[in-house]
Amino acid sequence: MVPNYQTEDKVLLAVDCIIFGFDEEDLKILLIKRNFEPEKGKWSLMGGFLKRHENLNMAANRILYQLTGIEQIYMEQLYAFSEVDRDPAERTISVAYFALINIKEHDKALIDKHSAHWFSVTELPDLIFDHSEMIIKAIRRLRYKTSKKPIGFELLPEKFTMRQLQKLYESILGEKLDKRNFINKINALDILIKLEEKDMNSSRKGSFLYQFDAEKYQQKVEEGFSFKL
Amino acid sequence: MVPNYQTEDKVLLAVDCIIFGFDEEDLKILLIKRNFEPEKGKWSLMGGFLKRHENLNMAANRILYQLTGIEQIYMEQLYAFSEVDRDPAERTISVAYFALINIKEHDKALIDKHSAHWFSVTELPDLIFDHSEMIIKAIRRLRYKTSKKPIGFELLPEKFTMRQLQKLYESILGEKLDKRNFINKINALDILIKLEEKDMNSSRKGSFLYQFDAEKYQQKVEEGFSFKL
DNA sequence: TAATTAAGTGTGTTTTTTACATTTCCAAAT
């Protein structure tokens, strides 16, 4: 009954990261080709082990930095995966994190170094261990969060069009949304700044660019505002 | 870059359980008085260490069984707590679980054995380590779940009155609800069986008893029904 | 200057949520 710290089993604690990105069209996940055993040559999430001097958030940050070169990444703990045989090499528990990044911002050299590749969430390859399960759970969580808070701006460039934002939401939620209703709802939230600039790539008319207004957002959160999209 | 399983730091992995109960009036949490070091004599969540042959769910079940004597407990993984110094005795990561039980059902002898005690969530004592933080997170999660799925029947006796159910929801959500609207919503869900029996304790008129209809509920879940209360 | 293409915009309808007060039933007291 009384635990004895000395005699208890210790385990390796891994952190695996589901890195979401968005490329104007599809929600994507960054995967690496493992260049080490076990399961060398197969696709997997980027991961690593928790070190003595770190907490899990620090470990996740470190791992994300290793692959993307980005230091301040939006990131959340997802779930601890602990099946006894999940890693055939050794008893390992993995705490999965998911992260949202602007797909254009990361360091290409690091991607190459890790033989990493962006996969659309609708066309994922086979993955090692329980990594597919992790991704399924991450997508579910992202969907939920998206429908409750205006998350997701991390996935877009600093300036974006309403159309891009809508496509992002559509690809996260996996369904088409009505253009007018979407814009009305977003505007009702009142957390975007409409810029004078237009993006002329998508059409002849050009579409206005917007910016996320972090200050207004923060203020609304503090006022206890509840977001639902 | 390439991990070497041999040289990585291993850690103790604990599981701590937030056990919720409901006593007709208040939402409560079951805490134990630690009879071992560190922090002997202080209040804490019931916990234990993950063993070699178990996954985390099994460990949580084992720990819950130890304290309550109940085998099939509703239970969910909450979050992994990993601050480096959270346990002064040794580097320990704790995965918190929360559980919902019928407060009348558990084994009193075990409670005594562990010097356990039910505390109202509004009057919690000081707790060891980061256990208060765990509880705050658990309550937040429970609130969210409650507002989305008709969870919480696990907290009530098999047969209960509408009033009891409403009080349960009120104590989880921390706010008063309108009686008529509550009943209308619950009835709209169509997952309760109204019994002929009445509970005569609460009033002279007596109030009808209800039962949760697990089959109907299951069916609705399969049909993709989404619940919001 | 006509044609093309995506951007931008508003309203009526339906559904959901909320607010709210009176009557009914039973047991206990008289």
Next chain:
DNA sequence: ATTTGGAAATGTAAAAAACACACTTAATTA
């Protein structure tokens, strides 16, 4: 037998939110 007290039970109208839906505008290119 009658009265009384106290919680249980019940429905509707108003407000708010969600949804469906189609035409006009702006700028470029042929």
